[in-house]
Amino acid sequence: MQLFKVFFKILNKNKGQLIMYTAIYLSLTLLMSGVMKEQAEEEFTGISLEIALENRDQGELGAALEEYLGESHKIKEIPEGTEALKDAIYYGEIDYVLVIPEDFSEKFAAGDRERLLDGTAVPGSSSSYLAEYDMESFLKTADMYLSAGFEMKDAGDFAMEDMKEKGKVEFLNQEKGPSFSRGYYFFHFIPYVFVTMMILGVGVVIKTFQNKDLSARNKCSAVPYLQQSLQILLGCLVYMLAVFAVFMVMAGCNTGNYLFTAQGILSAINALLFAVCALCVSWFAVQFADNTAVLNAMSNVFGLGFSFLGGVFVPLDVMGETSRKIARFVPSYWYVIANEEIQKVSGFSEAGAIYKSYLAVVMFSLAFFSAGLLANRMKMRGR
């Protein structure tokens, strides 16, 4: 097992780079999965403004308006003095300043709507627009009730009730919605990590063994060539499983019990199949790399290329039809599709579509392995 042992000695020599990449990728994956999860959960919460309000009105509508604004925004006292007020707006301590005048309810009841409220904000700012839109909606609703013959107090109360009704927001073309598990986000970035780790790890070692002189020297030895190849293959598989195991441990730490659910097991299988595919990609890539620098560049080309094209870094939903068609020709696309499908199933019996994606990844593995063999054969003949 000389070659197998040397495989790991060479890997060990490059461990610094591999550990650094693992740490960076793990941090990135964990960070991104955390950020995306948070974003998805909070994406449609309403925006709350800081409103400095002074209610001089003694009527019921002014009180209702103040109460309504207090429901969805944070009400503050108006700073004393013009300069303090300007500073508060300038430094973003308050978004909007509203003064409800003394005779606001009376004038509103009398139908006088011109310059009823005295509001101040940064001109053209979104906070000014939002605050004024909120107030206008409330007053229009109250006006509707007044016109229908309701008393001022009732009109104010009913308007407030109506305004509490919130619109329901749904994605039209993003079926997964905002409620994906943490496991989904953790596994989502694995294609980039695995492709890069395989090329940088396995690729460097294979490159060494494929060195023209070392290869010739090994062929002169008493160890059969097939056995030499099998020892290197075994080294590749052990390394791949080690990388996979590290990420599964991290997944376990990051996602809790997710890995022990049907979804978690399907995700793990998906990642394992992609690890095999990444191994085959590295075998293919190494045939075209003359030195380690080229191999590093290739890890970026394949890692980033697969990630951007396959929907790892850019969600498939925002990709155009043509891009999605092209994406079908990279394995990471099928990995991402499987990862999304996994979130929709609760058991293995419902996983038909997932198995189809698994099969696609396996086919890509075979294709890259075969292409690598062909390229290797041509290279050997060239020698």
Place this chain on the structure above:
Amino acid sequence: MGTVIEIDNLVKRYKELIALDHLKLTVEEGEIFGLLGPNGSGKTTAINCILALLYFDKGSVKVFGEEIQPNSYEIKKKIGVVLQNVAVFEELTVQENIDYFCGLYIGDKKLRKQYVEEATVFSGLEDFRKFYPKKLSGGLLRRLNIACGIAHKPKLIIMDEPTVAVDPQSRNRILEGIQELNRKGATVIYTSHYMEEVEQICSRIAILDKGRCVAFGTSEELKGMIKTGEKIHLEAAGLLPFHLEEIKELRHVYKVDYREGMLEIRCSGGKHNLVHILDYFGKREIGFGRVYSELPTLNDVFLEITGKELRDSAE
């Protein structure tokens, strides 16, 4: 004593180029056999065919009495290889490299440890065990390459230009080491384009040119094949053409060359050639400076057989 290698009618082509042209050689057990020839003469191709690293077009190569094939692993166990380019792992130390290559032949850990130690000491690398190849000088690196090739104590050692780009001190050490290995019973095939090395250590020599064996035998036998028996150099100014004609008429002299005050006289054997020439200079009262005589070299053999200088071809 038996035949270790038998090459018969070997032909190897690279498209239009004929790298080996009906090569025929035998290497006997216990000898240091030299393959001498300029770059591109087919030495490395011949070695690669012996090691079954190359498929050939015609002929046969027998090693230890059996046709060599890529899967002749029993035969390969008995062969040690030192390739022209240093083939070691940059990621392994000196000791790890020797252990790796020795381990390709020797399974027993205890025995391997002993062999690795012996090869390390033999190559004079005991102070560099923990060094990585990058830290070694060119000479030490060549010694490591040799240590990796001979650690498993092979019966046949094939060395393809092991002293290329090596300082004289390391070169002498390597050559002494090869002779030592031969004394211990190993048969050695040694390729080089340095004729002095081949002449120094090889018991028999084959001279290759354009894939053909143009001469074969011991150093003395090879020198005996050519017309030149002695070369005399004489520093003399103002020699006239009739002088040169008269010198050429002297006994055993067959070629005279006079350039920039230096006269080169080639004699076809015989004795006392220098005395005769000096007599002629005395009778003619021609003054002369430095005078020296030398015996023919392998370069002269190569020059006479191929019409070109071995040294020039090697450059």
